[in-house]
Amino acid sequence: MDIHNMPGPIDPEEVARAHQADLAAQGIHGVDYQHYWVDPAGGRIFCLVSAPDPETAAQVHREAHGLVADSIYEVVEGA
Template identity: 65%
Template sequence: MPRFMDVHTIEGGVSAADVAGAHQADLATQGPHGVSYLKYWVDEQAGKIFCLVDAPDAEAANTVHREAHGLVADEIYPVSEHV
Protein backbone atom coordinates (compact mmCIF):
# COMPACT_ATOMS: atom_id res chain seq x y z
CA MET A 1 0.00 0.00 0.00
CA PRO A 2 1.28 3.51 -0.71
CA ARG A 3 2.72 5.49 2.20
CA PHE A 4 2.32 9.25 2.67
CA MET A 5 3.62 11.98 4.95
CA ASP A 6 1.21 14.83 5.45
CA VAL A 7 1.92 18.24 6.89
CA HIS A 8 -0.44 20.50 8.83
CA THR A 9 0.29 24.07 9.87
CA ILE A 10 -1.76 25.48 12.75
CA GLU A 11 -1.38 29.24 13.11
CA GLY A 12 -0.53 30.26 16.68
CA GLY A 13 0.87 26.85 17.63
CA VAL A 14 -0.68 23.60 18.75
CA SER A 15 -0.61 21.46 21.87
CA ALA A 16 0.64 17.88 21.86
CA ALA A 17 -2.48 16.91 23.83
CA ASP A 18 -4.77 18.28 21.11
CA VAL A 19 -2.82 16.45 18.42
CA ALA A 20 -3.00 13.22 20.43
CA GLY A 21 -6.79 13.58 20.56
CA ALA A 22 -6.99 14.22 16.82
CA HIS A 23 -4.80 11.15 16.18
CA GLN A 24 -7.13 8.99 18.29
CA ALA A 25 -10.07 10.28 16.22
CA ASP A 26 -8.16 9.33 13.05
CA LEU A 27 -7.61 5.81 14.39
CA ALA A 28 -11.31 5.48 15.18
CA THR A 29 -12.30 6.65 11.68
CA GLN A 30 -9.68 5.09 9.39
CA GLY A 31 -10.94 1.49 9.02
CA PRO A 32 -13.74 1.92 6.48
CA HIS A 33 -11.41 3.95 4.24
CA GLY A 34 -8.63 1.35 4.09
CA VAL A 35 -6.26 3.81 5.80
CA SER A 36 -3.77 3.21 8.59
CA TYR A 37 -2.32 6.20 10.45
CA LEU A 38 1.06 4.97 11.76
CA LYS A 39 2.86 7.80 13.56
CA TYR A 40 2.86 11.53 14.00
CA TRP A 41 5.29 14.24 15.05
CA VAL A 42 4.53 17.66 16.51
CA ASP A 43 6.36 20.98 16.71
CA GLU A 44 4.07 22.71 19.21
CA GLN A 45 5.59 26.17 18.95
CA ALA A 46 5.70 26.26 15.13
CA GLY A 47 2.23 24.69 14.88
CA LYS A 48 3.52 21.90 12.63
CA ILE A 49 2.10 18.38 12.59
CA PHE A 50 3.50 15.57 10.45
CA CYS A 51 1.50 12.36 9.97
CA LEU A 52 2.77 9.09 8.49
CA VAL A 53 -0.01 7.08 6.91
CA ASP A 54 -0.60 4.05 4.71
CA ALA A 55 -3.52 4.76 2.39
CA PRO A 56 -4.83 3.75 -1.02
CA ASP A 57 -4.26 7.36 -2.12
CA ALA A 58 -3.74 10.84 -0.68
CA GLU A 59 -7.43 11.69 -0.85
CA ALA A 60 -8.37 8.68 1.31
CA ALA A 61 -5.91 9.90 3.96
CA ASN A 62 -7.40 13.40 3.86
CA THR A 63 -10.94 11.98 3.98
CA VAL A 64 -10.14 10.35 7.32
CA HIS A 65 -8.82 13.65 8.71
CA ARG A 66 -11.88 15.51 7.39
CA GLU A 67 -14.35 13.06 8.94
CA ALA A 68 -12.43 12.57 12.20
CA HIS A 69 -11.76 16.20 13.15
CA GLY A 70 -11.85 18.48 10.11
CA LEU A 71 -8.13 19.29 10.04
CA VAL A 72 -7.07 18.25 6.55
CA ALA A 73 -3.41 18.39 5.57
CA ASP A 74 -1.94 21.47 3.92
CA GLU A 75 0.48 19.25 2.01
CA ILE A 76 0.79 15.50 1.44
CA TYR A 77 3.72 13.65 -0.09
CA PRO A 78 4.20 10.06 -1.20
CA VAL A 79 7.21 8.60 0.69
CA SER A 80 9.13 5.37 0.91
CA GLU A 81 11.34 4.08 3.68
CA HIS A 82 15.03 3.49 3.04
CA VAL A 83 17.19 2.07 5.81
Protein backbone atom coordinates in the same frame (compact mmCIF):
# COMPACT_ATOMS: atom_id res chain seq x y z
CA MET B 1 3.45 11.79 5.00
CA ASP B 2 1.15 14.71 5.52
CA ILE B 3 1.90 18.12 6.96
CA HIS B 4 -0.46 20.45 8.78
CA ASN B 5 0.62 24.09 9.14
CA MET B 6 -1.36 25.53 12.03
CA PRO B 7 -1.78 29.27 12.66
CA GLY B 8 -0.10 29.23 16.06
CA PRO B 9 1.29 27.09 18.87
CA ILE B 10 -0.10 23.57 19.16
CA ASP B 11 -1.32 21.72 22.24
CA PRO B 12 0.16 18.20 21.95
CA GLU B 13 -2.79 16.79 23.94
CA GLU B 14 -5.23 18.12 21.32
CA VAL B 15 -3.15 16.47 18.60
CA ALA B 16 -3.23 13.18 20.53
CA ARG B 17 -7.03 13.38 20.67
CA ALA B 18 -7.21 14.10 16.93
CA HIS B 19 -4.93 11.12 16.24
CA GLN B 20 -7.20 8.86 18.29
CA ALA B 21 -10.15 10.10 16.20
CA ASP B 22 -8.18 9.21 13.04
CA LEU B 23 -7.57 5.71 14.39
CA ALA B 24 -11.28 5.29 15.07
CA ALA B 25 -12.26 6.43 11.54
CA GLN B 26 -9.49 4.92 9.40
CA GLY B 27 -10.62 1.28 9.15
CA ILE B 28 -13.62 1.80 6.89
CA HIS B 29 -11.37 3.60 4.39
CA GLY B 30 -8.46 1.15 4.27
CA VAL B 31 -6.13 3.76 5.81
CA ASP B 32 -3.52 3.32 8.55
CA TYR B 33 -2.39 6.44 10.42
CA GLN B 34 0.82 4.96 11.83
CA HIS B 35 2.53 7.75 13.74
CA TYR B 36 2.61 11.51 14.13
CA TRP B 37 5.07 14.17 15.23
CA VAL B 38 4.37 17.64 16.58
CA ASP B 39 6.38 20.86 16.36
CA PRO B 40 4.42 22.71 19.07
CA ALA B 41 6.16 26.08 18.81
CA GLY B 42 6.37 26.02 15.01
CA GLY B 43 2.72 25.07 14.58
CA ARG B 44 3.35 21.98 12.46
CA ILE B 45 2.01 18.43 12.65
CA PHE B 46 3.42 15.56 10.58
CA CYS B 47 1.45 12.33 10.08
CA LEU B 48 2.80 9.08 8.66
CA VAL B 49 -0.07 7.34 6.90
CA SER B 50 -0.52 4.35 4.64
CA ALA B 51 -3.47 4.95 2.33
CA PRO B 52 -4.72 3.94 -1.11
CA ASP B 53 -4.30 7.55 -2.27
CA PRO B 54 -3.92 11.09 -0.86
CA GLU B 55 -7.63 11.84 -1.19
CA THR B 56 -8.58 8.90 1.01
CA ALA B 57 -6.03 9.88 3.65
CA ALA B 58 -7.51 13.40 3.67
CA GLN B 59 -11.04 11.99 3.93
CA VAL B 60 -10.19 10.26 7.20
CA HIS B 61 -8.88 13.53 8.69
CA ARG B 62 -11.95 15.37 7.40
CA GLU B 63 -14.37 12.88 8.95
CA ALA B 64 -12.42 12.38 12.19
CA HIS B 65 -11.78 16.00 13.19
CA GLY B 66 -11.83 18.34 10.20
CA LEU B 67 -8.12 19.17 10.24
CA VAL B 68 -7.14 18.34 6.68
CA ALA B 69 -3.42 18.45 5.85
CA ASP B 70 -1.96 21.31 3.84
CA SER B 71 0.34 18.94 1.93
CA ILE B 72 0.60 15.19 1.40
CA TYR B 73 3.81 13.60 0.11
CA GLU B 74 4.44 10.04 -1.01
CA VAL B 75 7.47 8.73 0.84
CA VAL B 76 9.33 5.42 0.81
CA GLU B 77 11.34 3.84 3.58
CA GLY B 78 15.09 4.31 3.24
CA ALA B 79 17.55 1.46 3.40
